Amino acid sequence: MKLIIGYLYGDLMNIYGDTGNIICLKKRCEWRGIEVEVKNISVGDKLKPRGFDMYFFGGGQDQAQTQVAGDLTESGKGKVVREEVERGVPMLSICGGYQLLGKFYQPFEGKKLDGVGIFPAYTKASNDRMIGNIVIKPSAFSLQLSAKNKYAADSRQLIADSYLVGFENHSGKTFLENGAKPLGKVIKGSGNNSEDGTEGCIYKNAIGCYMHGSLLPKNPQLADWLIQKALEIKYEKKVKLKPLGDELENKAHDFAVKEFS
């Protein structure tokens, strides 16, 4: 089996160790004998449907984010990504990437940036810096939603297994619209907007959140959930991933959750 991961704007959107998520996905596939290829998708590139089995979209600096917002629309990549997510292709987006996949981003000055519209959510610039360790409890909402996907039934447990832990650093406040499913409930930290106790958003197999950290190495259950989804959609069959010796991962995870929550 083989996975091709599309790293959206990996050259521009890669702050706060977000690349660690790619390193983690790659290794966890390799350790199971699943071939992996990671391709950077940058400004000006064209995107074709069925070209990638999973997407990753990290955070970026303000200037890069403006450039990327424009390119997502102009190059038509935003539309393709949206259709692929509809098809069930998994995606992990963090911070800036998450914001650009919502409906819009409203900066302090200037006009709002159109988002790709995958997540029923929007983001507004704020004066608060929401920064620190964050612990969330993945919500039942998000699980039910994923369960609607015909392949998702037995992966529900995986994502619910434990809290997710990461580090957030943002001033944009994201608000979910009616019917949007948060990724989880904030146990410690600010989450989407530090007001409503939600963090992130999940739509089909696409996840958006504010959790750097890097997120996946310390939350291997989430990494495996993404890998499993990607394989199931690609090969159109149920996939059971070979368990890995995650002793170190679990120690790091449990230590962080205990320490921060």
Add this chain to the structure above:
Amino acid sequence: MLKTFAALLLGKSIFFLSRLLGLGGGFAAPGFYALKIDPDLVNKLASQIPKQVIITGTNGKTTTSAMLAHMYRDHNQKVIRNQTGSNLERGIASTLIKHSSFFGSIREQVAVWEIDEAAFNNLAPKIKPDLIVFLNVFRDQLDRYGEVDSIIKKWIETIMKLPEKTQLLINGDDGSLEPLEKAGKKTESFSVHKNDFKGEKKSSSSKNSRFKTVNVKANALEGTGFIFQLDNCKLPVSLQLPGDYNIYNASAALAAKFLLGDLRNSEAESLKNFKATFGRFENFESANKRGSIFLIKNPVGATQVLQTVLPHITSKDTLLLALNDNLADGRDVSWIWDIELEKFKISNFKSQIFTAGSRAFDLALRLKYAGIAENRIEIIPGLESAFDKSLAKTSGRLFILPTYTALMKLQKIMVKKGIRKEYWKE
């Protein structure tokens, strides 16, 4: 004037009292209270120093400042230099109070100010330096310093407000610094020929640098040699410090000394005797075992340190990495995932690696995902016991790579064990 006198009196009294009562620490206190009486104190005191240079950038500030001050002192010229870490206004004020008489006069002819990326914008207009050295700019603790583009933008705004006399010296190999040339000040640049300098942006102007460093030769971990070229002159230099980044630091210090009108032929001799400041390549011995310490602060610096030491680590050596997440280290440890470990092909690394500090687990995980076998990694969060075990384990040399607060703690441990005689002072 009366205000300044009162501020000085207060500042000096606090210095005196804290020494008398053995309060220790609190270097910022005299400056802090003195500034409450005279907010213009830094400007008033600093303006009488004939030559002032500010050294800023993400990496190399401490070493470059130390080298420059070292060269001056070798010529028996007294230099004012702020302590690393006290680069806020109160720290600068304290330094000035310490060096000034009760009536506010300062005898030193030269001041070398090490100032971080953010504090620069507040302090440069008060110090009004003759020269500013910009070493490099990388993304580092973005929550504190902001993004590279906005750092540069603010620097330009600040520079434009500075007096005519202020000159700039920039690292010509760091493309991110190029916009500074348009800030309307006389600007020179230095560059290193050989360079594998990897900046946030590619440089287009390094070929035109007035100061060129060529013939770079590395002598394992013992040191480096190079030729510093300026116009038609050549100065062969050898350093007792390893690492390409120290060649940049030395080149910057030499170019700065030239621009201040003080470069002499004997600088090479002076740099040869330069010893690293604490934690930036410090060697120690304990119970017949040898060790070396290299401070790591951010992904670029850590990658450079690893690039320097990894080729010389054998299976007899042990490695101790210590990661803390205190404020001075940066609360966010995700930067360890940006260290370019993958490029070193360390999967067949044979040494034992210990991870320590408040985020020892994160560090261990980073190593595992870089391809290091789990049985080579031992997690011991407590720094003292990690130090003991890693030292006991080595039959060669112990390499310690700590973050800032881990380094400070390490110093205490070493003093306690009698490995170091005294606390580090600058």
